[in-house]
Amino acid sequence: MSKINNDLLKKLLETFGPSGNEETIREIIREEIKDYADEIKVDALGNLIAIKKGQGKKIMVAGHMDEIxxxxxxxxxxxxxxxxxxxxxxxxxxxxxxxxxxxxxxxxxxxxxxxxxxxxxxxxxxxxxxxxxxxxxxxxxxxxxxxxxYTPFVQNGDYIMSKALDDRIGCYVAIEALKALKDCANEVYFVFTVQEEVGLRGARTAAYGVDPDMGIAIDVTTTGDTPKCKTMDVKMGNGAAIKVKDSSILTHPEVKKLMVEVAKENNIPYQLEILEAGGTDSGAIHITRSGVPSGVISIPCRYVHSPSEMVSVKDVESAIELLCKILQK
Amino acid sequence: MVRELLKELVETHGLTGYESETAKIVEKYFRPYSDEIKLDKMGSLSAIKKGKSQNPNRIMLAAHMDEIGLMVKKIDEKGFIQFTNVGGVDQRTLLTQEVIIHGKEDLFGVIGSKPPHILEASERKKSVKMEDMLIDVGLSKEEAEKYISLGDPITIRRKMLNLQDDMVAGKALDDRAGVAVMYECLRELSNMNHDCDVYAVATVQEEVGYRGAIPAAFNISPDIGIAIDVGFASTPELSKDDTADLGKGPAIGFGANIHPKVYDRLIKIAKEYNIPWQQDICPGATGTDAWGMQVTRCGVATGLLSIPLRYMHTSVETVDINDIKNAGKLLAYFIVSLNGEDLEGMLCY
Incomplete structure (x- = not known):
């Protein structure tokens, strides 16, 4: 039985919000999380920042709410x-x-x-x-x-099909993690970033403002599991993807190690991702100020940047679980 | 001395993002000539040499210690390794190279090639695409997976070669030649008095967009930042206009990325001490650490020295050791020339 919250997903995915025009989607997310965060603010660029207080390390989680x-x-x-x-x-x-x-x-x-x-x-x-x-x-x-x-959200069995899964599915993962975190050892900044699709611009200023000890972006990645596609060892349905490299970041080896260890300890399905083209918010976060060790949890997604992007519910659930366990570590 | 350092540096493996082994070599050579060694969060190594002044200005030197290379993308059913590039690898230079896969332990491998006897006529005229190449480590898939995972770094296996006179060839001279320049500079400075604090930074991740220099410069917040990198050296097929000559001294960069007063001072010092130098015109983006440093915080007055290098981004990069020594000397005299100087006044437009 799937634990996925279809009503929330539908709302997140069908809402309007191209880069620079995130007002509508921001309000929807703010409304959804307001009872779960200790503090909520919006910065000068429009990033929505929800803070879950704690004594430990300051961790920034970023999912971008803009779409192409x-x-x-x-x-x-x-x-x-x-x-x-x-x-x-x-x-x-x-x-x-x-x-x-x-x-x-x-x-x-x-x-x-x-x-x-x-x-x-x-x-x-x-x-x-x-x-x-x-x-x-x-x-x-x-x-x-x-x-x-303009394409409606569809869920059928294990797959979801919609526009804007890039990266509302990342926002969904972050929202569900925020809701699930009760007492957290670390201080977590959930940032729903703007303008990722035009050059990681929201994450850059958000990271400067938050000044975190570690950064984790949640975003989609492409797959290598469709007929005669480019070689890539990521398959939809095989688990959350832990990024090693894309065009914007070489994941900090310690962060990658931590993610893999947590996945193994908790039997969370995962796969390693080497993405040859494309980048995400961690690319901006990790070179902020004096440098921020950063990584990415990716959701394998077919047909990225099309009106019918596709992800697996199982992978989304793995990503949520992996993120929660990392944040509690 | 500098030849030994160079040999050790270029024979060490430090793919972009995985520079820790290279950093150890840098530390070993830099430590005797510096007051403090620091590693930052990205892995860049700073050797700090304190100045005599009460309120010292800060000079940052930056040369990158990462090298371009490859990364494991997939292990196929027969145990052959598919790979992608990290940084600007020219696929024409890869066929039949010996490589090292840095997995659970280092494994040797070769990038194979189809025998010429059975090449189709159309294939003879084309360069093979990287995505069609495979690394053979001599193991089955099951065995290979015990040692190798997706994302493991791969570097080219290559010893440094001493050519005639003072020329040397090898991999990763881009930009370990620049690291050697900083070593020469620190060594010169150990016999001189200087007011400024000097930060000689062996940066990481330059080859993917100077990602190490940006946070390093933020951290150090220098008054002047000088990058030392390599530049195209002349060979018969290249235009004279875009190249510098090997052995005729470091090329001093000039253009939007360079503070004109830093440029002027470098030339003045070169002339004063009879250090050979050449001009390097860079109208826009230099693509070096200087480009990242310049727009840090409120802005940094930047300079750029290029060591002429032939066959860039191959495993037979070639430099002249005299250019390295001269660049080191030029930097040391430049730093000493700032003694007693009001930097704010000097850098004023």
Whole structure:
């Protein structure tokens, strides 16, 4: 019987929140955790910081609440919206997807006539919100407005499918760990960071402000378990992934050792992760101030940065358990 | 002396992120010439030599002790090891290299290659991709897994080679040649009086984006920071404009990453003491520790010295030992020249 809180997950995943526009998702998380933290604050960039007091080491846990999205750059006479990307949006995954603006306005992504599909680029695409003129469009949307993918949350057996699993699933893991921590030996700062998708920008200032002894990011990682994919020894369903390397960090050997030991001691399924492209909040945290030994617990995720990212419930549960046990150590 | 240090340094294995063995060698050589040795949280090693002044300014020297290399990505069913790179490894240089996998114990391995007899015509013209290469350690999967895990660091096995005159070739001279420069500088300073506190920092993780220099500089909060790294040396196929000559002295960097007054002073000192030097024009990002140091805290006045080096990011990197000695001397005289100087005034634009 799964312990997963589907109502909370659905809320976290379906909420709007591209990088720089995290107000809505921040309020949802704040409401969810307010009875469990000793103190809650929001810093100048918009990072939500929940503190669980304790006498031991100061540990910063980071999950980013922003998601990739698009920003309107121009509206033509017929009301079609030209747009640019916020974070890593591929034209091929965005084509013919539905997108949602903060007020709920929906649109579909279309493209100009192309002789060859390989020439597809965001500059040749547009968003159609079903209007007939610029004036009509401007009643709903303006230049500079942002949108995210619009796909419903699905849970079926062991898998979850949704937009924004990167990294609301990390936020979910952090929230569940915060709720589960009763008396904690360490002082834990749960930080729901902003602007990770545009360069780990929220984690950078949050880490400077928190000044932790150790940093742990919770984020998704790619997998090597789909047909003819790039070689990678991470499989969905094989447990929480303990990161060794990505483009932003070489995990501190002691932190990696600690994570592996805790997983072994508690029989928590885990796998080691070597990610060849991509980075996460720990990349910014570990070089803050005089340096912060840092690591990452990853949730294996197929189709990262698509409207239908996929993770395993079992892996999410392993990640929560691993995080809780580490924080109590 | 410096040749022995270099040999020991480049024959030690210290992949980016795993520099502790290299740090031990650095400590052994630096300790006699410094007042204090400190390791920071990232693993960078500072050798501190105190100045005579009551309120000493701080000079940070930075040379990175990490080296590029490989990392275990997967062990296949037959026990062959697939790998990824750490830092800017050129895949063309990897085939048929001898490597060491630093697992539970160090294991030798070779990166194999398809026999030329059975290469298809199209394959002859292409370089093999790293993802298609395998390391053979001579073990089955079950045996290999006893010693090797995912994420284990891998380095190239290579002894230092003495070429003619004072040239040497080997792996990791980028940037252990720079570490040797700091050694020469500390040694020179041991016979001189200087006002400033000198922090000679062997940094970690430069090859993945100067991740060691950033926190080290924050920690030390220097008034002046000088990075010592390697620069492209001329070879027949390279343009004269982008290279310095081997054996003609360290190249002094100039550009946005460099404080003009630090540059001016380095040149003045080189001229005054007849130390050979060359110019290194770097308009934008230098990609060195100097780039990380410059924007630390409220900003650091930075300088950059480059030791000319041929065949960068291969295991046959080649330098001239005289360039190292001259760079060390230049730095020592530069530091002494700051005696009695009001640094705030000197660095004022």
């Amino acid at each position: 999205g698009i920003m309107v750059s121009n509206i033509d006479e017929n009301g079609f919206l030209r747009f640019t990307n916020i974070g890593g949006v591929s034209p091929f995954t965005a084509l013919y997807q539905r997108v949602m603006f903060v007020d709920g306005t929906l649109g579909v992504v279309g493209m100009e006539k192309l002789d060859e599909m390989k020439d597809l680029a965001l500059s040749k695409m547009f968003i159609d919100i079903g209007v007939y003129s610029k004036e009509e469009a401007m009643k709903k949307v303006n230049v500079g407005d942002v949108a995210c993918f």
